[in-house]
Amino acid sequence: xxxxxxxxxxxxxxxxxxxxxxxxxxxxxxxxxxxxxxxxxxxxxxxxxxxxxxxxxxxxxxxxxxxxxxxxxxxxxxxxxxxxxxxxxxxxxxxxxxxxxxxxxxxxxxxxxxxxxxxxxxxxxxxxxxxxxxxxxxxxxxxxxxxxxxxxxxxxxxxxxxxxxxxxxxxxxxxxxxxxxxxxxxxxxxxxxxxxxxxxxxxxxxxxxxx
Numbered sequence: 001x002x003x004x005x006x007x008x009x010x011x012x013x014x015x016x017x018x019x020x021x022x023x024x025x026x027x028x029x030x031x032x033x034x035x036x037x038x039x040x041x042x043x044x045x046x047x048x049x050x051x052x053x054x055x056x057x058x059x060x061x062x063x064x065x066x067x068x069x070x071x072x073x074x075x076x077x078x079x080x081x082x083x084x085x086x087x088x089x090x091x092x093x094x095x096x097x098x099x100x101x102x103x104x105x106x107x108x109x110x111x112x113x114x115x116x117x118x119x120x121x122x123x124x125x126x127x128x129x130x131x132x133x134x135x136x137x138x139x140x141x142x143x144x145x146x147x148x149x150x151x152x153x154x155x156x157x158x159x160x161x162x163x164x165x166x167x168x169x170x171x172x173x174x175x176x177x178x179x180x181x182x183x184x185x186x187x188x189x190x191x192x193x194x195x196x197x198x199x200x201x202x203x204x205x206x207x208x209x210x211x
Contacts, residue, residue: 001118005125005196010145016125020203021118022111029112036109036183039099051091054079060086106183111206113186123192125199129154134162136169143173147191155181157198178202 001021006013054060060079067074079086101109117123124146131138143152154167157178167173176185178198186192194202 003118003123003125003199004121005127006146006193008126008128008130008142010126010142018199018203020207022115022206024112024115029108029115032105032109033112033183033187036101036106037187039101040182040184042097042099045097047095047097049092050094051088053089053091054081054087057085057087109183110186113183114202114206117186117190117192122190123194125194125196127196129156129159129163129167129195131163131166134160134166136166139163139166139173140170143167143170143193146193150191151189152191152193153185153189155192155194155198155202157195157201178205 001023002015002017004013005016054077057079060077064075064078065072075083077083077086081087081089114123126142126146129139131142143154151172151174154173154175155178156163156175159167159175159177164175167175174189178194178201181202
């Protein structure tokens with residue numbers, strides 16, 4: 001598969017074939033991508049939400065008024081769900097939202113998401129994140145030449161301290177190590193800039209390395 005390679009300053013580009021990138025036909029793997037994204041988002045939920053039923057709300061033990069003769073509706077407690085300050089009917093309780101996805105499905109989803117981004121031309125390769133001087137303004141200019149608009153994900157293996165420090169204050173730019181790149185990252189960003197070193201690590205991962 002051919003990807004566009006940019007110079008470290010983002011001014012020059014050329015196309016190069018990269019062996020080892022995944023290829024797919026039809027819709028194979030798209031359901032896996034959905035399952036992994038849903039599971040990832042579900043696993044991030046704390047599940048600590050909690051409401052009180054009428055039996056758990058403090059007070060309300062005395063009958064507000066007598067059963068008959070007042071002309072008002074019958075009431076047995078001021079903590080009825082019909083009253084302000086009363087309990088909640090079928091409200092949320094603490095629960096575990098986590099979902100399990102096996103390793104083969106995770107690998108398939110990652111490969112499919114990588115293929116979709118690459119085949120759509122949304123992955124650009126930079127020779128190295130080596131800007132000089134390592135200033136936020138300079139990194140922003142390099143990113144702007146490669147991806148002028150939208151949110152951008154930068155991937156390296158690993159980032160130099162100077163590069164990370166210079167890029168972290170750009171609002172539209174996020175950083176991710178190649179070893180931690182996920183299916184959600186690939187699905188979330190429509191502009192991904194990967195260093196050659198990071199791309200090599202990703203190709204190793206796709207072809208039997210860690211998923």
